[in-house]
Amino acid sequence: MQEDFLHYIWKHKKFDASSLETTEKETISLVSVGQHNLNSGPDFFNAQLKIDNQLWAGNVEIHVKSSDWFLHNHETDAHYDTVILHVVWEHDSEVFRKDNTAIPVLELKEIVSKQAMEHYKKLFSKGQKWINCEADFADVADFKIKNWLERLYFERLERKSNAIDLLLKNSKNDWEAVLFKMLAKNFGLKVNGEAFLSMANAIDFSVVRKIQSNRTALEALFFGQSHLLEKPVEHGYFQELSNTYSFLSTKFKLSNKDVVPVQFFRLRPPNFPTIRLAHLASFYNEYQNSFSKIMETNTIEAFYEMFALSTSSFWESHYTFSKASKPSKKILTHAFVDLLLINTIIPLKFSYAKYQGKEIDDTIIQLIQQVPSEKNSIIEKFNSLKKVSENALQSQGLLQLKNNYCDYNKCLQCVIGSSLLHK
Structure with missing residues (x-):
């Protein structure tokens, strides 16, 4: 199970939203799933939902397991004090705010759309695929x-x-x-x-x-800096390039020791x-x-x-x-x-x-x-x-x-x- 898939499930409500309950059997009514956050911090900002008819506004955090909260060190991060609902695939641990109040948990494992699960399994099925x-x-x-x-x-x-x-x-x-x-x-x-x-x-x-008005000088510069004038060749053109590069190298204090x-x-x-x-x-x-x-x-x-x-x-x-x-x-x-x-x-x-x-x-x-x-x-x-x-x-x-x-x-x-x- 990938956490990204759970983000997708929550964002697109790929579950039966008509009879949601927390793991403590409190009813949940979704007003807004919030805004998907792709940066650091809680996964969804500014969500709105009712828990036992009490309206809550805040953030939603999503994990594969409830205990991932501690694995990711959220208990020490003040940005997660505003989480109003912990959405997980599998609930295996209670999570508390700094004031020791428990964060309500929604477990998805038994309520996710079967069709969404089938498409997910097909997409990520193992096998020799390009x-x-x-x-x-x-x-x-x-x-x-x-x-x-x-x-x-x-x-x-x-x-x-x-x-x-x-x-x-x-x-x-x-x-x-x-x-x-x-x-x-x-x-x-x-x-x-x-x-x-x-x-x-x-x-x-x-x-x-x-020197760019002089093509020979440009060639001498590029060839010389590229180590291509270091093995003598008996040709007037090569000699001209070699002499020109020697002049340029002295005049402009050129070095090619770091050139590949x-x-x-x-x-x-x-x-x-x-x-x-x-x-x-x-x-x-x-x-x-x-x-x-x-x-x-x-x-x-x-x-x-x-x-x-x-x-x-x-x-x-x-x-x-x-x-x-x-x-x-x-x-x-x-x-x-x-x-x-x-x-x-x-x-x-x-x-x-x-x-x-x-x-x-x-x-x-x-x-x-x-x-x-x-x-x-x-x-x-x-x-x-x-x-x-x-x-x-x-x-x-x-x-x-x-x-x-x-x-x-x-x-x-x-x-x-x-x-x-x-x-």
Whole structure:
């Protein structure tokens, strides 16, 4: 038995409320179950009920067993002095207020709706299941799923916003510096994301500002800080980068001792860190006020155009410094830009609007819905149960659902789980 289920039972009155009695055989008449409290303190605030025709107003606390009151140390917490009813699945111990008056107890074990219990047991039945509700997921109404996924998407944005707040604090409220660090991390993708972020953290963004009109200097800065200029290569371009980095390192007192080395292993050549850093240098060479540009842009086509970047000529015939390859234009794909929108640009827009006290939810929704759905094992599995992911808002919502609700059996806090219990 889960305490969350008892909250659900009480909140939705999934019991026969016509003949309620306390464990001491006092009659209970419900006026209001109260307001569900999801923070610390009693579980339901401002409930109203009559006990033997005496009207009480106060809070309700819910436990699986009465003795959980002591397990949770409520007897020492003044916030629980206002509890007027202790609702439990099983009554196994009397509970007293500080003035030694007993708190009335309602035991649910024998009065809960059989239908609610059947739905609960089905939802939480043991077995090899990917998610608890997989057998009934397809039966949930489309509009409920879509509305829930939108809420989950903004819940995910809030979590990302917390990480951005920390970056902003560490960057002394410089939004351009925050953008640089986030872009760097996401240019590195999954394999080199942390390495690229450590590279960005090792560079004061004022250095980027001072040299960004010179693409070669930017490349030297990024490659040098990433330990990619430490093994000599017989090529004029490499020598130029090496000499430029040596000059920059002395001038700006640069250090890369804490920068994580990049990885090439098991990466396709277009995703090699050399190519990604070259593209990052091209972006900062192209856009002098990149943060303002990104904040003003709100269509996916405009972002595709913004990131239609070419590398310097050396990288058109190389993937690494040491080996030439067949000449080809190295461009950022739309799929790559989609990842930048999902993981960097839209979270940054959301956080900046919060920082300014503005409401841009509709703008965020319009932009994220233009981005195609992500493709991974979680999204594919949900779509096999029911086709629910058509754009990135929905795929991001599904990731939030699986990783923060399904995996922790939080079905009773989920709109989908609650709707199945309500059937």
